[in-house]
Amino acid sequence: MTLTVPTTYKALTEATAIALAKTVYTFDHAAQLTCREIGDGNLNYVFQIEDTETGKRIIIKQALPYAKIIGESWPLTLKRATIEANVLRKHGEFVPSLVPAVYATDEELAITVMEDLSHLEIVREGLINGQNFPRLSKDIGEYLALTLFHTSDYGLHPFEKKRLAAEFSNPELCKITEDLIFTDPFFDIDTNDYEPQLQSAAEAIWSDRKLQLEVAKLKKSFLTESEALLHGDLHTGSVFASQTETKVIDPEFGFYGPIGFDVGLFLANLIFQSITREGENRQVIVDDIGKTWEVFASSFGELWNKQSVESFRATEGYLEYVLGKVLTDATGFAGCELIRRTIGLAHVKDLDSIEDTEKRTSFKKQALETGRALILQGQQTASIDDLLEILEEARK
Structure with a gap:
């Protein structure tokens, strides 16, 4: 090339x-x-x-x-x-x-x-060091709701939406995402990267035909659903924050895609912390996962009711259908992110920086199992509580 x-x-x-x-x-x-x-x-x-x-x-x-x-x-x-x-x-x-x-x-x-944002801290680094950011879930929930609503068919004239979709065509970086999130981790590909202790867990993923079918559906959604202008790589390393401020950076993977993708990637990167933390420190992260979704859904719904240009905006049940699809999509996308960050090419420090080999391996196996459960159960996720229940079950 x-x-x-x-x-x-x-x-x-x-x-x-x-x-x-x-x-x-x-x-x-x-x-x-x-x-x-x-x-x-x-x-x-x-x-x-x-x-x-x-x-x-x-x-x-x-x-x-x-x-x-x-x-x-x-x-x-x-x-x-x-x-x-x-x-x-x-x-x-x-x-x-x-x-x-x-x-x-x-x-x-x-x-x-x-x-310059050097007065703030990269959220991933802070979370790994045991810090918490009290505004994070509210700010990211609002960021997701406002950016995704206002760049979608729900908030834009269709001519303007299609113009923006063409302007933000990003095929080269989308291909990276397609390969690294939706394809390579689910096959025995040379670019995958994992410890020998995870060999059997990786092979179980590669041989799981039911899992691969659900991933194929998620990949199809990523490839074909141009719903809104996404950040495209919204993880905790792409957010700076303090106790009073939040800034989202690095949207070079931005493109028009499914709304649930940005939501799912951010939730997945909080889920890594829910895997590695214990007790009250873990509960803070679990609460952040729930609040991020709740703020997103509430803010998106308010925008829908006040500013939507959708002809069916007042049709009973339609808003609930749209938000329900975002949540089920996000659940599946989160599962793909957990798996690819564990056995794929690009990892996360939340797991890789753990020096104790036994503990690191245990957490990575949990991340793989959690990812698998989120993908397989994603279409049955009717509320954020259902997603949180999947996380709890994967810890047992």
Whole structure:
């Protein structure tokens, strides 16, 4: 596979990032700027630029034409930088306090200049360290409801919705999602990555024909249902937060897809914490899972009743049907995320950072069993309590 990189594209260095910052942001012309590369993801460089006198900071994010986790043998489109910036801007129309401000973009250089969020903490890191974020479930529930409703046929004229669906076509990154979430973990594929202790558990998944049928249905939904403009990769590593603030970042996988996908991925990444925690600390996470859904459903329903352009909006039972489908979809998608983050290519630190081999293996087996149960029982999930009951049963 080859990828055509724009002739003007050049990877930034710390020096060139500083020079760029002076041209696109309102630093004083005499400001003394420092720069450090802080990215720890798989796809991008992230430079933090700081005025040493005032402490003012910005972020310059540049997409790489390949995946760092693999190298240049896995080329990636640079268009994802433009999609990411445009998703932030579009979602920012509805939840300006929940996404970083975008100051400038350059499509040829695959660069986005945005608000610095270093005063906040990556939620995954905080949760692993035992912290809790009291606003997280409410803020993410509202983020999901507002962004997904306002970019759907329920909130948009069909011409505008279809225009946006075309604008946010993201086939290259969608193919990554298709492979890594819906295909590879369910077959004996070389890119899968897991400890020898999980061999039998992995083989059980690969041989489970009933499970594969349900995953095939979920993959079909992902491929064909263009319901709303998704974040596309909404996990706890894509959220910054504090005790009083929440910001969602990194929507470079954004595209038009099924509403339940964003919901399911976020719930799945909370479920990892419900697996590794005990006692009251675990109950906080379980409560967050329930509240995220409840806030989403309540906020979505309020938008539906007040702002929906759907002709059948007042038809008895239709809103309940729509929300019911979102929940069953989300339950299945969450199960796929649990399995792929355990035996697939890209893992989560919630599990991998556990040093005790026996404990880590036990938690990973529980994650696989929980994922399997969510997928197989997803269509019978009538309420968030049903989903939480599946989590409890998988711990026994």
